[in-house]
Amino acid sequence: MPSVCLYFQVHQPLRIRNFSFFDLGKASDYFNNELNEEILNKVSDNCYLPANKLLLNLIETHKGNFKCSFSLSGLVIEQLAKHRPDVIASFKALADTKCVEFLGETYYHSLAAFYNREEFDRQIKLHKQALRKYLGVTPKVFRNTELLYQDAITETVHNNGYEGIWIEGSENNLGKANTNRLYRSHPHENLALIPRNFVLSDEIAFRFHQQKSTLKADQFTKKILQLTAPQNTVNLGLDYETFGEHFHEEAGILSFLSQWINNSIATKKIEFLTSSETIDRFFTVKKLMVPHITSWADSEKNISAWVQNDMQKECIEKLYSLRDIIFKLKNRSLQEIWSALQCSDHFYYMSTKQHSDGEVHNYFSPFDSPHSAYIAYINILTDLELTIDKMRIYSA
């Protein structure tokens, strides 16, 4: 039977303040705590809680026939644990059904995979600990930040005991190969690659409600049936915030989700599987070589959403150049601050892309321009350096 492997991405960054030159050396907060909490509450109430409730109901109704996967960044888990334990509890309830699988990722939703292998490894482990602690689960399938992928990262992922990894089902990963199958990674052949069908995923994420037309559940079921030949799997990956935040409930996004799931199960032609079940069922011999960096972002589907212009490059290089000294100082709070500054979102806001990609960047950015985002960030790095200098004096 053809199957659908569905995963939801849950992430909230620790957004930084508009940190100015005049804030330097004043021991000011780097993070915009008010804004972060406000957004967390808004998204929790609009999306996380109602959508979790809906999925839990569906799981109970369909008695194990509905399954899906989740990827929660360490930063969102940390923020929810602090401010919204009710949301953590609702994720825990989903985990307890055994119908929901949680994926591994980098704790800080970072680009560490491409800047510091050791840091990448550290964050994978940190994230694993967080999943155990808060949800009582151990992840088996990996999903790197924004589906960023390259052959070079498979070693670390494999060494951390993962069986598979999600990648974007784009041409720069697959060439002409079929999106709706699994592949083996290179050089670590034991890792399964799950390509995301971005055409169908974006059908919901970007095109659910366009102009006056809204996507209908039965239309979507039909589209999936057309694609799922007997040996195929349709792998869908979506920002969880799509459901209730990017599209509001009034647009009917939540009822779409439940109708589509009900419909699909009612056809008896579609099976929902978790990520590791999908790997068990569809693992093949065909290898995929990906020497360059790919991702699910923007039209280029590479790393350019975060690292393209000089501002982004300067900030990220500067940030990672501070790692050694930060770890030598053995100061936990400083380490955590530095780590949270790795969150890919900070660099995403600095993107100077135009047109529809640029619009998406703007939608998410709390800054009025990429340049303001850069100025605040680089000022923070400067302040961090001044703090390091102080620590050296007083810890000597």
Next chain:
Amino acid sequence: MVNGGLGIACYGLSQALADKTDLSFIVPKSAASPKNMHLIGLNEKEHAVHQVENESIAYSKLIKMHQVDVELDPYQQLPLAKKEKVQETKSQGIFSKKKKSKAPSRAVPIPPPTSSPFTFDIKDLYGNDLLKNTTVYTELVIAETKDMDFDVIHCHDWMTIPAGIELKKRTGKPLVVQIHSLEYDRSGPESNGLIFQIEKWGMEEADYVVPVSNYTGRIAFSRYGVNPRKLFTIRNGMESILPYKKEKPFKDPLVVFVGRMTQQKAPLQFIEIAQRVLKKKPNTRFVMAGTGNLLPETVESGAHQKLGDRIHFTGQLNRQQLFDLMAMADVYCMPSMSEPFGLTALEAVQFKVPCVISAQSGMYELLKGALFADHWNTGAFAEHIVSLLSNQKLRSKCVTQATKDIEESTWEHAADRAMALYDKILN
């Protein structure tokens, strides 16, 4: 605000003049009410009642220019604009005439469309509807001065030139055109657009042209062909500041740039200067205060050189922030391509900050105690900065001399010069 030396200059001069003569001060917006003068904020008047005479001499000239000048294209609205009636209304504001008995003569300085310098919004001056606003402004000034008695018309910069000329044609009163900044300064030697033409026209029609420095006078003479006999320099004064020192958040020396991020102020050259300074003194830090169309490019250029952690951008500063910055600065640098005066340098001097300034500026003839370099010579700028950062003797020599240099730079003094000019015109 950091942006807008013009507003500050008009404000300072008018304040000082108001003590010496009867003064009507016509501004498009009035937020604050300066002491002792007759301030007419046009946004506080009912405009709908004003009559506009379409075939006025001044306008016909403006329209004629519109027809001959290619660069007018972006401003095609111009002939239409004058037919529009501004409907903006507010109840009667400060509009009671005030006369001083002692005053020997009366002048009507027409400052540019700014509000008080402290609420100055750059968009008012450089926004898209600028030309239209200038035209409307002219209409309103004409209506406003209908029943007014005065002896001299004194207007400031190109936005008020059409109003000044129109008023002169109607009343026969002498016209003084004060030049705070020219299109040549803002756009370089190639400037030949509508604004350049308005400036040229204004200086031709004027009985006296008042540049804020001999440097600007030379540009008026050489680039605009103004008769040098009509030139009468009046240097700006400055607001007297009680200087203080403020501890920097770091030990590194600090070099500051303050100004609009536009071609005229040469922010990209400043990045190049910073880069050169850092080669010799790698621990130096730089602050660039101000905004403008070149800000994104300047920021990116700094990032490209990987100097973002050494060059800090602050955006636009308020007075207090600007003073705090000056109180921290070790060197003030003004690499402008062409700077008629350079008021901010006077502030730096008051804060005892040694200055490195473009030789293409009004400061060149005023400040003996500053170091100068031709604006294109970023190497020389960098050398001067490095010298000032390494040589304590040179620093104090510069500061002492510069402090002496600016003793005469008061608005009182500027107002005396203006009064002397009015006397010359009227007698």
